[in-house]
Amino acid sequence: MEQLQVDVLVIGWGKGGKTLAGALGRAGRSVAVVERSNRMYGGSCINIACVPTKALVHRAEQRRFADDAQAWFDAAVQERDDLTGRLRARNHAMLKEVDAVTLIDGAARFVGPREVEVTAGGERLRVSAETVVLNTGTEPARPPVPGADGPHVYDSTSLQHVSPFPRRLVVVGGGFVGLEFAGMFARFGSQVTVLNRGERLLPEEDADAAAAVEQSLVDTGVTFRHGTSATAFVDARPTVVVQVDGPGDATDLEADAVLCATGRRPVTADLDLSAAGVDTDERGYIVVDDHLRTSADGVYAVGDVNGGPQFTYISLDDHRVVLSALIGDGSRTTKDRVAVPRTTFITPPFARVGINATQARDQGRAVLVTSKPVADIAAMPRPKIVEETHGLIGFVVDAESDEVLGATLFCTDAQELVNLVALAMRAGVTASRLRDGIWTHPSTTEALNEVLAGLRPLA
Numbered sequence: 479m480e481q482l483q484v485d486v487l488v489i490g491w492g493k494g495g496k497t498l499a500g501a502l503g504r505a506g507r508s509v510a511v512v513e514r515s516n517r518m519y520g521g522s523c524i525n526i527a528c529v530p531t532k533a534l535v536h537r538a539e540q541r542r543f544a545d546d547a548q549a550w551f552d553a554a555v556q557e558r559d560d561l562t563g564r565l566r567a568r569n570h571a572m573l574k575e576v577d578a579v580t581l582i583d584g585a586a587r588f589v590g591p592r593e594v595e596v597t598a599g600g601e602r603l604r605v606s607a608e609t610v611v612l613n614t615g616t617e618p619a620r621p622p623v624p625g626a627d628g629p630h631v632y633d634s635t636s637l638q639h640v641s642p643f644p645r646r647l648v649v650v651g652g653g654f655v656g657l658e659f660a661g662m663f664a665r666f667g668s669q670v671t672v673l674n675r676g677e678r679l680l681p682e683e684d685a686d687a688a689a690a691v692e693q694s695l696v697d698t699g700v701t702f703r704h705g706t707s708a709t710a711f712v713d714a715r716p717t718v719v720v721q722v723d724g725p726g727d728a729t730d731l732e733a734d735a736v737l738c739a740t741g742r743r744p745v746t747a748d749l750d751l752s753a754a755g756v757d758t759d760e761r762g763y764i765v766v767d768d769h770l771r772t773s774a775d776g777v778y779a780v781g782d783v784n785g786g787p788q789f790t791y792i793s794l795d796d797h798r799v800v801l802s803a804l805i806g807d808g809s810r811t812t813k814d815r816v817a818v819p820r821t822t823f824i825t826p827p828f829a830r831v832g833i834n835a836t837q838a839r840d841q842g843r844a845v846l847v848t849s850k851p852v853a854d855i856a857a858m859p860r861p862k863i864v865e866e867t868h869g870l871i872g873f874v875v876d877a878e879s880d881e882v883l884g885a886t887l888f889c890t891d892a893q894e895l896v897n898l899v900a901l902a903m904r905a906g907v908t909a910s911r912l913r914d915g916i917w918t919h920p921s922t923t924e925a926l927n928e929v930l931a932g933l934r935p936l937a
């Protein structure tokens with residue numbers, strides 16, 4: 479069997495791994511990157527996750543009621559495929575052009591400490607390395623319900639190419655994927671019903687924010703059933719019947735498609751991690767310390783597979799931690815992260831950073847709070863200009879230091895504004911300075927002037 483020895487072996491072409499491979503290759507280290515699917519060069523983000531779904535959301539937002547749903551969706555999917563094809567080719571080229579990086583097609587499996595066997599069809603290759611970086615990501619986890627693998631039951635990857643376009647869609651799960659797809663498919667023209675097993679949407683968010691999110695989706699045509707779980711998906715070709723249970727409405731639902739949006743699980747099963755001495759937790763995620771070191775010497779894990787927050791920018795930041803360990807001073811850790819923002823790409827986007835009022839109350843902190851519906855923010859005309867006045871904007875501010883402790887930004891451009899607020903939090907820019915800041919007009923940032931003027935003690 480052919481053998482290859484490198485300084486660094488990266489398994490899986492995720493955001494962290496590919497960025498690390500390029501940087502280490504350019505720094506003169508010999509690097510091998512193993513990817514099991516030629517449809518996944520560049521990883522989940524550009525092929526099946528962030529980028530293609532936001533391209534579909536964008537097209538869905540442009541559809542008008544009279545536009546034919548099937549034709550509009552088909553065109554959007556074609557554009558999505560063209561975009562991901564271009565990005566995949568570019569990602570492949572970006573690593574191929576680094577001389578010190580060897581790209582290997584195949585699935586890697588450990589055969590010993592820091593040694594793997596890569597299999598591609600009938601071909602096999604042994605690769606050993608001083609350092610191994612695991613970046614194998616996650617995959618959709620379907621609920622343990624009869625019929626979950628049956629016809630017309632999809633996950634976030636397969637639903638992007640659903641055919642024919644579903645007139646009725648049931649979404650199981652009200653998290654990131656569930657809400658983004660519910661909004662998107664409603665705008666493409668589906669009748670969407672979301673089954674949410676909790677008593678209300680987004681239980682970790684302030685009640686007014688969760689209600690505003692729900693109202694915006696209801697206004698788009700989405701129906702919610704709270705306190706409801708799917709108990710079976712029964713094949714009734716050409717449709718599927720969703721049997722439900724719970725204190726909520728328990729009437730069966732007939733649909734053309736079901737989306738399981740019930741979380742993801744780590745891709746570790748085929749790696750034979752025990753052969754390398756790499757420990758996993760009870761959910762299968764690779765156990766790492768603050769430096770992203772696993773239980774095996776010289777083996778790191780970056781991205782979703784290490785059980786951290788599942789965002790592309792966290793995988794990217796993981797690469798900085800490992801780069802610091804391998805060619806830096808080793809001081810960077812995951813503990814350095816402050817005010818990590820997040821955005822759910824519904825319409826308008828729902829962005830969060832830091833703590834909300836509920837969390838401040840639970841922590842017994844002395845804070846000032848403010849929250850205002852977007853439609854009532856007189857000094858921010860941008861939502862009216864772009865005809866999207868759903869949402870609310872809220873802040874939590876330390877009562878003594880005037881530091882911003884958190885923000886709920888449910889408004890047009892929120893995915894951008896949240897980064898500005900996060901930077902202010904990291905840099906210690908006070909709420910008063912944000913309130914009195916000079917901002918462009920008309921912009922969403924202007925909301926800071928008016929909303930932060932309404933701070934009051936938390937009741």
Ligand SMILES: Cc1cc2nc3c(=O)[nH]c(=O)nc-3n(C[C@H](O)[C@H](O)[C@H](O)COP(=O)(O)OP(=O)(O)OC[C@H]3O[C@@H](n4cnc5c(N)ncnc54)[C@H](O)[C@@H]3O)c2cc1C
Pocket residue numbers: 489490491492493494495512513514515518519520521522523526527528529531584585586587613614615616634655745748749780781782783787788789790791793823
């Ligand atoms: C629908 C959806 C939308 C999302 N939208 C956003 C968003 O808007 N913003 C955001 O920040 N995050 C978003 N996320 C989350 C984001 O996609 C992930 O956090 C991110 O892609 C994680 O990347 P990663 O580095 O862990 O690995 P991945 O990009 O998942 O890469 C892992 C790679 O490893 C390969 N692999 C696995 N096993 C092996 C093996 N044994 N041998 C060789 N190769 C292997 C896989 O084929 C894959 O290419 C979204 C997720 C989903 C599902």
Ligand SMILES: NC(=O)c1ccc[n+]([C@@H]2O[C@H](COP(=O)([O-])OP(=O)(O)OC[C@H]3O[C@@H](n4cnc5c(N)ncnc54)[C@H](O)[C@@H]3O)[C@@H](O)[C@H]2O)c1
Pocket residue numbers: 621622650651652653654655656658674675707708739740741742787788789820821822823
């Ligand atoms: N915009 C973004 O940044 C973005 C977009 C999509 C996904 N993501 C990432 O991908 C991850 C996965 O997304 P997701 O939406 O699949 O997971 P999630 O954890 O965000 O939401 C899963 C939802 O499904 C519910 N659920 C779980 N099991 C269930 C069951 N058996 N029956 C009914 N409901 C059930 C949970 O209560 C939860 O509400 C997210 O955690 C996020 O980090 C990010």
